[in-house]
Amino acid sequence: MQNIRTVTQNFDFHTHQFLNHISLDCVVFGFHDNQLKVLLIRMKYTKEWALPGGFVKEDESLEVAANRVLKDRTGLDNIFLKQFKVFSEPQRSDRNPAVKDLIDSGSNPDHEWFNQRFISIGFYALVDFSKAEPTPDFFSDLCAWKTLDEINTLILDHSQILNKALETLRLQLNYQPLGYNLLADKFTMPELQKLYETILGKELDRRNFQRKMLSYGILNKLQERKTGGAHKAPYLYEFNLENYQKALQNGLFGGW
Amino acid sequence: MQNIRTVTQNFDFHTHQFLNHISLDCVVFGFHDNQLKVLLIRMKYTKEWALPGGFVKEDESLEVAANRVLKDRTGLDNIFLKQFKVFSEPQRSDRNPAVKDLIDSGSNPDHEWFNQRFISIGFYALVDFSKAEPTPDFFSDLCAWKTLDEINTLILDHSQILNKALETLRLQLNYQPLGYNLLADKFTMPELQKLYETILGKELDRRNFQRKMLSYGILNKLQERKTGGAHKAPYLYEFNLENYQKALQNGLFGGW
DNA sequence: TCAAAAGTGTTTGGTTTACACCCATGA
DNA sequence: TCATGGGTGTAAACCAAACACTTTTGA
Secondary structure, rough: OHHHHHHHHOHHHHHOEEEEEEEEEEEEEEEEEEEEEEEEEEEEEOEEEOOOOEEOOOOOOOHHHHHHHHHHHHOOOOOOOEEEEEEEEOOOOOOOOOHHHHHHHOOOHHHHHHOOOOOOEEEEEEOOHHHHOOOOOOOEEEEEEEEEHHHOEEOHHHHHHHHHHHHHHHHOOOOOOOOHHHHOOEEEEEHHHHHHHHHOOOOOOOHHHHHHHHHHHOEEEEEEEEEOOOOOOOOEEEEOOOHHHHHHHHHHOOOO | OOHHHHHOOOOOHHHHHHEEEEEEHHHEEEEEEEEEEEEEEEEEEOOOEEOEEEEEEOOOOOOHHOOOOOOHHEEEEEEEEEEEEEEEEOOOOOOHHHHHHHHHHOOOOOHHHHOOOEEEEEEEOOOOOHHOOOOOOOOOOEEEEEEHHHHHOOOOOHHHHHHHHHHHHHHHHOOOOHHHHHHHOOOEEEHHHHHHHHHHHOOOOOHHHHHHHHOOOOOEEEEOOOOOOOOOOOOEEEEEEEHHHHHHHHHOOOOO
């Protein structure tokens, strides 16, 4: 197995002037094939899976840093993202012994950087699956979408971070424009419903869902239909963003 | 005006081993005289008002640190507290020039500590007003409850932090045991209603409020009444904590 | 004794739920 | 041609909003 120096040879954290002790991790959600997906990276040498993350430069806010990280991982600008929790257990960033050896081995000038204690700010991000181009970072050899049931162990406390993000998504469903940011510009009612069902983890009545959604006045029904499916062609809709934002101020009430 | 050395003479941040760049600020809410109150401290020399806050020791999680800070400010243990947002604008902890002079003056060994960039994790806390004993910290000469309309300018971005806490409180009203933590063990229905009205910033119908609250099954009606008021003596209630917690899992729905 | 606060109940109208029928499409 | 998914409609149950009357209390 290669020395970690190879891994970090072009990445001197001290000269890059990142703030000590502070990292951020992003739970990037996408929606494809009627399934919720999460963007993960695979570490180069240990082949462990992890959430994409990064550090904060001296002149960046957390939000700017997270946008930079996400731009690197997806190629997208202006991604919708929200802080949801800071993970700060003192032992949370302790690596397991094998990985620690890897980091400490040789005369890697950055091993102290990695072995310091980090608190990590968790962000969740919503992206249009079809527009993102998953790109690994310097420490990973792969960046890919995974459905929730494809995800097993993640490094450190990343599983916990992911779970908290999911819980947050569920709670914020009526307060954040999740549909707008996760779906393509034009989408069908069944697609929107599947998104809701996936996030909520339960099935909803097709007809009542449609009635309620339309009653909010946040959708524009298009004349166009989505063809190519194996059955009756459903209408396409787009969000009326102005009304959507306004409606979210008070929450889309009624409970699902 | 005294040298800042006097202020920090017993408080060497380097030997106390706090993490660099990380601070926390607490918005402590209490409810008294049918009004929502916030705990503030007054800085010793500048007499500016601020949110109580602190720093994180090397072996503490944020939550442990926040509990320590709150124990110091109120004398209470096991306070209900929640992170709500990290404030991380690069310039947010820049002091105004006059205060900066104060900190830099003399050969104060800690002035570098104060002049570094901090990101601050915002916590809101809910306490039983009657049990808290406001106590200033090393940098303040006064710690006191303030109603919202008594609060003018706060230092740094503390006004922004306070506003965000209030917004969070409003959004979490149906998901967190606000009543349980803000009211005394026994309380009247009108008191509970006033709490809701204060947080929501609008009036509610007395009769509908009572019916809905009782329908949740989270209150135990006591035989006791609260005497001493100028009018008909209202019944006292207490929370059925088990049912309350259970009900909050799904949110107390219906919207107010 | 009376104004103000508190306890209790009813009517009304809207919303949610549950369910049925018809249409379109590719296998 | 038929199984499947999609569009649209309706009756019943439920819940929330608006509102009235009575009781208790200290000033």
